[in-house]
Amino acid sequence: MAEYILSEELREAVHVAEITKRPLLLKGEPGTGKTLLATYVAESKQLPFYRWHIKSTSLAREGLYFYDAVARLNDSRFPEEEAMIRVRDVKNYIRLGALGEAFSFPKRSVVLIDEIDKADIEFPNDLLLELDKMEFFIPETKEHIVAQERPLVIITSNNEKELPDAFLRRCIFHYIEFPKRETMKAILLSHFPKIESEFMEKALAMFYSIRKIESLRKKPSTSELLDWIQVLLHSGEKLESNSIPFAGTLFKSEEDYRVHLN
Incomplete structure (x- = not known):
């Protein structure tokens, strides 16, 4: 694997994000290495890596957890005792997303929220509390998931949409200049x-x-x-x-x- 070339300015931005424990928001032209930075940081520090690639249809909750109600309904159609035991426990149908996995991991990790500007304009606002407090609640199981150690969250944007001020205030910002x-x-x-x-x-x-x-x-x-x-x-x-x-x-x-x- 080729070495990631890390500028001093970018190294400093990562360091500041680690000290403040705030998400690092990266902007820059496509192809300037925004996404690769998260992989590089995780590998160089030997930390678990969780990636959440954002689409236009993405919802904020998907990065935390997903409740598969359809699978539960399908399982309930089978009368076998094993299937019924599974159906009774809703936890069997809860799947954690990238942020949920990172919050649940007992040690430090790296989370990439890739191309956040592709989602709906309200998407960043829907993550304010979770990124600020590093915790969330699962109503279906009444579980309160709190990060034991705050992950390093790296967020990329290609500037397709303006991000809300309330979201920007919670981030460390760095613009990656095109390489000289x-x-x-x-x-x-x-x-x-x-x-x-x-x-x-x-x-x-x-x-x-x-x-x-x-x-x-x-x-x-x-x-x-x-x-x-x-x-x-x-x-x-x-x-x-x-x-x-x-x-x-x-x-x-x-x-x-x-x-x-x-």
């Missing part, structure tokens, strides 16, 4: 340790010149650069100043592809 050239070299070397220096310099020059094109709908990100380099190395393709080989790995829309052709 020297940092990007370190990233490439961590993924491709045998890459030739001259080839890397040409590829980076071409990549950053593309990102300067103002009319691009979507600028290529780090992940697209890595894909491009991988394809170039695999194919043995040479880089010439007047053409961009395998442009489909860098441009992800018809408009941007036409800009490249022109």
Whole structure:
């Protein structure tokens, strides 16, 4: 696995979140390593890792627990004694979500709430108490789940929606800037340790010149650069100043592809 390149500013943000025990909210362009940070922190500190990927239909409660009433109803149709014993205990139909698992774990852990801005605008507000107090209540079982040790919660956002002020006040914020050239070299070397220096310099020059094109709908990100380099190395393709080989790995829309052709 390639090494995660952690800037001093980002390292400091993680440290502040650990000291204050507040969630760390990360923003930045897609492909700047927001999601990978949580995995890196969990692995480097050897902590359990729980991931909650947010969708447009996600509800705040899903990260805490889920009550499978349908499964319980289906089980109640079977007269066998074993099935009936299972049905009588509602705990058999409660499944903890990522936050619920982390709160229940007796030691420190890392929780990733990924792309929180994809959910409904009220979604962050529905988690205020749980993230502030690190506890929640399950009405179906009358259980009160309280974190024995507060997990490090890392939240990512691609800025698709504005997040509520009440939610922002409870977070430590950090914006991940797009990697500068020297940092990007370190990233490439961590993924491709045998890459030739001259080839890397040409590829980076071409990549950053593309990102300067103002009319691009979507600028290529780090992940697209890595894909491009991988394809170039695999194919043995040479880089010439007047053409961009395998442009489909860098441009992800018809408009941007036409800009490249022109």
